[in-house]
Amino acid sequence: MxxxxxxxxxxxxxxxxxxxxxxxxxxxxxxxxxxxxxxxTEPPEPAGGSPTPARADGARDDLAALAAAAQDRHLTAQYTLTTDDGSTRTITMTNANDGSWRVDVPGWALGGTVDVSLVSTAEGLFQCTLPSAARPEPSGCVRLGDPDDTIPRRLDPRVQHPFTDWLDVLTDRQAPLAVSVSRPLPDSTGTCYSVESTSASLNPPLDVGIYCYDADGTPTAVRTAFGTLRLAGPPVAAPATVQLTGPVTEGEPVDVATPTPGESSADPTPTP
Incomplete structure (x- = not known):
């Protein structure tokens, strides 16, 4: 070339x-x-139906919003409490318009023989005994402490917590909780959430379990260590404030334990 x-x-x-x-x-x-x-492409859902982090955060936000609505929900409502042994009783919860509250728990104290009421007002936290067919004595109350004081476990029926201080924990995004949407509890309405603790503390801020709310913030069902609460009927309007069931005395509060034979049980009922 x-x-x-x-x-x-x-x-x-x-x-x-x-x-x-x-x-x-x-x-x-x-x-x-x-x-x-x-x-x-949407990321695949993890095996076993576990929520993704975004969905878990959404459930936490939704539960916090419902708990905040429950804090502003003033009502009187009856709940059926079912315990692990299958026994049932009717709990009456009142959240008054002024922030005071009262819960009536039949058959709780002294081995199930005494009906009690816990009452929180601006003057303090009180335990009152209630008259019943088995114990017709007049009602009397004992002051346990200030409104925000912790109740000793032996005096604490615990059923009031989902309506009072545990709502503060559910609205606190810094609380060590893991929240996910749960299957509804039987005979419950609204949305249910499974709440687990992410802390190894010996005194967790609330009981882990399942918490259910209607859209307006009405607690409709709760399942924790003390049993299962279910709303027994439509709530009614709350009073302006709650009242003690009887006069305040200097007696000792009654606790959950059954008194031993021959032992005199403490009784806040005033002597006529």
Missing amino acids: PTGVHLHAARRRPTVLLALAVHLLLAGVSLAGCASEESP
């Missing part, structure tokens, strides 16, 4: 290679543009 032809081909080779590189670069840009126009 003539020398001129070789020189001409050698001069064209860089130009051809440059054109090919530009073509590949433009093709890559075009493909990247097409890929960016496609909608992103």
Whole structure:
């Protein structure tokens, strides 16, 4: 081949290679543009139906909003309490308009022989005994402490917590809790949430379990260590404030334990 032809081909080779590189670069840009126009694929749900972090955060936010609505929900409502041994009783819970509250728990104290009421007002926290068919004595009350004081476990029926201080924990996003949507409890309405503790504390801020609320913040069911509470009927309007069931005395409060034979049980009922 003539020398001129070789020189001409050698001069064209860089130009051809440059054109090919530009073509590949433009093709890559075009493909990247097409890929960016496609909608992103949703991440697969974890095996076993466990919530993704985004869904878990959503459940925590939803429960916090319902708990905040429950704090503003003033009502009187009756709940059926079913315990592990299968026994049932009717709990009456009142959240008054001024922030005071009262819970009546039949058959709780002294081995199930005494009906009690816990009452929290601006003057303090009180335990009152209630008259019943088995114990017709007049009602009397004993002051346990200030309204926000912790109740000793032996004096604490615990059924009032889902309506009072545990609502503060459920609305606190810094509380060590893991929240997910749960299957509804039997005979419950609204939305139910499973609440677990993420702390190894010996005194967790609330009992783990299942908490159910209607859209307006009405607690409809709770299942924790003390048993299962279910709303027994439509709530009614709350009073302006709650009242003690009897006069305050200097007696001792009654606790959950059954008194041993021959032991005199403490009784806040005033002597006529």
